[in-house]
Amino acid sequence: MKKTWLIVSLVNFLIASLMGLLLRGAFVWEIDWLDYRNMLHGHSHVALLGWLYLGFFIVIHAKLLPKEKADKPIYTWLFWLTQFTVLGMAIAFPIQGYAVFSIFFSTLHIVLSYIFAVRVWKDHSRKDFKSSLLLRTAILFLFISTVGVFVVAYIMASKNGANVIYQIAIQFYLHFQFNGWLLFALLALFFNRFGNILKISNKAFKQFYWLLLLGNILSYALVLYWGYRWEFSYYVNAVAVVLQLLAVLALIKSFGSSWIQLKNSLSAAQKLLLKLLITVFLTRTIFQFALVIPEMAEMAVLLRLFIIGFIHLNMLGFFTAYIWLEYLFDYKSAINTLQKSAVILLLIGFLLTELIMFLQGFFYWQELGKFPYFHEGLFYASCILPIAILTFLRAFAKKGKFQIATNH
Template identity: 55%
Template sequence: MLNFFIAAVMGLLLRAVFVWELNWLDYKNMLHGHSHVALLGWLYIGFFLMIHGRFLSKEMASKPIYSWLFWLTQMAVTGMMVAFPLQGYAGFSIFFSSLHILLSYLFVFRVWKDHNKEDVQITLLLKTALSLLVLSTLGVWAVAVIMGSGGGGGILYQVAIQFYLHFQFNGWLLFALLTLVLKDFKPVIPWSGFRIVYWLILSSQILTFALVLFWAYKWNWAYYINAVGVVIQLVGLGAILFSKKIAAQKPSLSFSSVAKQFLMLALIVGLIRVAFQTLLVVPVLAEMAVFLRVFIIGFIHLNMLGLFSAYLMFSFFNTYASGSSEDVLKPAIWPFYLGFIGSEMLLFAQGFYIWQKWGTLTYFHEGMFLLSCFLPLGIFIYMYLFHRNSHNGVEMLSIEV
């Protein structure tokens, strides 16, 4: 959560650049720091903890290797947190980025061997998430090779970065989330139906990478492959809904009111995400989405904050906050909601204005800065209230003992 807070503050500074002159801040370097801390310090470590805590037996989870992995990973994140804003892609930042990747390989290897293999469906989703995590890092190594050969900033360089991001968002993080969903809600889906849905979802995520190739090289065939991937994704989503209707047993679930808020946000954003991808089968909308930077930023934040972060927050609240503590933590929800939803609406409104050639929204940057203040505020309130409530809980426990 502290990494999440720092990433949000970095994002706030990036908004401030367009409102005031901040000569001491290098925008591009800070952007690298913001994105690395958000993706690797918050989402990666968040799913690391969920996987470690929920898919390993107590005996396996207590192995010292996981504590070492956690703290070494956090050291790598801290190194990137400092190095990227100061120097961009250079010696120290590249070292810590490479260290993080190598540590993630070790994490994949250990979890692959140590996780509880009783549920074959969860095992399949978890192993797929881990495999796609490794696959995504090929884009990072390709970036290093391209930069070493003097091709930094070119189209191939951009494609390599997009390869990494695509298989993070549409690979590792998506399947890690689906694994948690299966664990949380325990739907009873026949293996034959589950296998069909699994291959539909996996193939659709691979095929939709073609949109990046369409953006980079204007290949018409890449546009059609992306369209096929989108259609397959819709079929997979329909199959999930149908399978749940005919085969799933409604589990007896009891979530805190705070957890439900984040669960609802993740569900709504997940549906919006699929709807956006579906709209991109229209050629004019596909070109708009891949060429207007404001839409790209909006879609990235939609995934990071509205889907993956919201589900992580749901998992944290559901795991650690229950009973009377949920009322204490409620004040953290609305700043998070306001910061996320408000900035997303403003981003997409700005993109629509530019697309329609109406110019730009008045006070757009000032509005983005103001709305972006609420996100770190919500995270800070959560950390403060959670820490205070946990401290009070320890005191009460000691008194009872």
């Protein structure tokens, strides 16, 4: 991995976290100059496209492309052009919201992601059947998810006020980003990284793959249930979450006792990240399975705090944890205490903010009102995240050496 790229992606993460902190501070103090909605757009775009997208860009480039393909200049050009769009969005969205410049930069980002996806499809190593299939699935979902973006653009251009369709289009994009592109890209990297240790059979893998794929596609029905209250969509989602649970159980069963060998191959910081990753993966599966209960499905689609909490559960506890895990594989340094401290701070900040949001969401669900100092507690807990990122950045910025452990 290129050290400069890693640092750039982490700076994007820091910017997104500071934007989020400002948004939470707006509920504690009056910030006259802040346009909350515009800043929210800036925060979400930088977090998703500047941090998660570029994080997976970096790791896929380092791990899943043969050296002679990864060395092509096009990937360097794509990285820096994409970073240019991220900086554009980070400036344009807080100032003007959805307008000429922000739409230009976000559209250019999509075009660049298409080019990256096509290049990776052609260039990636096909030696590992499992990783290759998962990566190609991720790429297809990347294309599919952007349909939602173009529908949103059409609605905004036509100004027809179709609020339900607007929200459904946004959720289409987010659903197939989180449950499609990002999830399957993570799994492709995970099997590439740990496949030799976990030794899942082709039969068990195919069972897991098809159950998860079908379950994740069908689970979009929950959004349709929220938008139109179609009864059949509730039952489709119920089938979907059962399939997702069966997929996870099939995966866990196939690994057996290999987990011990896997854990023994990791540093202390990596073990913490792996534990967080697995815990969140199981938690999100249990949450989704709980939606077969009508009251839970109603709660999940109506309470904004649960929606935000679930998005952050995925972004911080799952995808971020895996990117950090991969980053630590390629960095050998004497300052492991900094790396471990950063991971511990990430873990504390993540757990505290999730606890506060879900607890307040439960209060609203039970009509208990707002518990005291909710916004203050959420703001101060959120302060831990940029500190964690800065600590992680410091570990990478200090002089050390990279252990190039790619699959080239």
